[in-house]
Amino acid sequence: MTDQPSRKTARLRLEHMIHTLRGDIIAGKRRPGDFLPTERELSKQFLLSNKLVRVGLGALVREGLIEKIARIGNRVAEPLPDRPVGLRFGYPSSLDRDAELGALVRQFHRDHPAIHVQPIPIAFDKYYETVKAYLETGLIDIVAMNYNNFHDFCRNGRLDLLLECERDDDAYYPFLADAFSSGGKLYVRPFVFSPLVLCYNRDHLRAAGLPDPYRPDSWERLTEDAARLTVENERFGFYFFLHSKNRWPVFVMQSGGLGADAASGRESSIDAIMNGLNVCREIIYAPNTFPTFLSGSDADAEELFAQGKVSVILSSYMAMNRLRESDVRFDIAPLPVLREPATIMMTIGLAVNKRSESAGAARKFADYLLSANAQTDIRAKTLSIPALRQAAERTGAETIYRPPGYMSYLDMVPYMRLFTDLGLTAPQMDAIMKEANLYWAKLQSEIGMRGKIEAILRAD
Incomplete structure (x- = not known):
């Protein structure tokens, strides 16, 4: 040897x-x-x-x-050669709108002429698989990813592709860094975030004699109010994209979640899941309330809302950026409560390719996007919540329409949950979703659905 x-x-x-x-x-x-x-x-x-x-x-x-x-x-060397370093930045195209990314990149180029950033939009479909391949082959040096994507890297044992980062809990909301950490190490630096909230049309509520600010204390109350808001051949009272991993699971969370009991398939776990699925079923079949046949994508809710076709939607601060060009006067409300107060937290962060030849430049670009100037620009020009506390909580004159309840996210922090807090694995969630489609379509009995859930939980 x-x-x-x-x-x-x-x-x-x-x-x-x-x-x-x-x-x-x-x-x-x-x-x-x-x-x-x-x-x-x-x-x-x-x-x-x-x-x-x-x-x-x-x-x-x-x-x-x-x-x-x-x-x-x-x-x-003194001086350094005037030679720009090429930096490839992979990101979901929604950040062009949700963070005004193009303007941030142009400002970075002005401040750092020696580094040229090439933005590379990546389709949301199979985002993890695409990003993993790009990181492995060196096609991107830095990437934006959400918590779901980061969880995929953890679940598949590929954190070796991501460069470890340092936390700064004094400047940034620490619960965001917790979401992007594994084994006590931070791999993704938080950039923007949002809880799941209600977004409502203020004029519709006022015309229906409902209060503004609007704070329904239960999903039953929201369903009743949605029936009052519905106008035949004109609009529905309430809508959300039923099949999103960031929508239907909130009803299970508010039913008590599953925690450590999930894998056992115990009756309490099945009860929690069924209770959440039943609330969804009651909402979608409530008379004159929910447009049952609309189920294309998350974006449909905001698009219908902007057209005045829906009065109340489940949305996020980031998704509400789609409403910036509309004439709708809207506001934000916390979610109603089923059994326990809970909302789903969505967050996007920045990760550097550990194998990148330009890791230093990539860190510099990440530093810029997380700087006070860049984060304040995001706060001023979008409805997304910056990860930098100082920027997120700024006050002063506004340059865009900002709903009066914008700062209410601070009251929601104690109730923000990640989808993994359900106690279900991603494959289990997918399997339950597949069976739930049949249950919601009334092609599956409740007894049959309970049996399917038990088999899914015990299989893992």
Whole structure:
């Protein structure tokens, strides 16, 4: 046996050293005129021979990033070469609207002309599979992902693709960092977030004699009010996209959730799921309340609302950005309560590709998107809630229509839950959803549905 690393291992370590030093220089962690550690120190840090360390330093000299000073050491070049670094940023296209991403990228280019960001929109369908492949092949250096995507990385054991980050709980809402952490380590830096809320048309409620601000204390009350809001051939009172993972599960959460009992398939777990599914069924079959045949996508709710075809919807702060160009006067209300107060939290964060050759530049771009200036711009120009507490809670003149109840999210923080708090795995949720479609369509009895749920819970 030999302690010498294989050629492949040595090459990977050498590339890692070059990428790390290059990234530190580009990101400004090592400034012009700073001396690098000695060759001996670099050898220990990166587990390389002195010969390979000199090979790596030679590559940085040829790039013009460092200069070798005879008998003294290696120093960051002064000035650095005027050569833009290409940075590929993968993101869901909704951020163009929900964070005014194009304007943020243009401002970053003005402030950092040496780094060029290429935005790469990624379709939401099979987002995890696409992002994983892009990270593995180096097609993206930094990516935006939501909690559901991060959970997929955790569940599939692929956190090795994401660079660890440092928390800053004094500046950012700590519960967001908790969502993007695993094993006590933060892998995704929170960017924007939202609880699931009610969004209602203020003029419709006023015309129906309902109060504004609107605060229904139960789903039964909301259903009754929705019947009053419905106008035949004109609008329905209430609507949400039934099949979304960020919609129907809230009824199960408010039924008490499942917790550690879920895997056992115990009666209490089945009761909680059935209670949530039954509330959904009661809502969609309530007379003159819910447009049963509309079930295309999450976006349908906001589109119908903007057209005045629906009076109340389940929505999020981010989704309500679709209403910014409408003439509808709308406001926000917390969800009614079934048995326990709960709402689903949606959040999007930024992750750096651990294998990226431009990891330093990617961190710099993430720093900018999470800076006070960028986060305040998001707060001023959109309805999304920035992760930076200072920006989210700012007061002052508004440049867009902002619903009067915008700050009510602060009261919802204690009741925000992640979909994983249900106690169900993603495959279990998908399986229950498939069976629930038949139950909601009245093609499955309650006894039959309970049996399906028990089999799903026990199967895992």
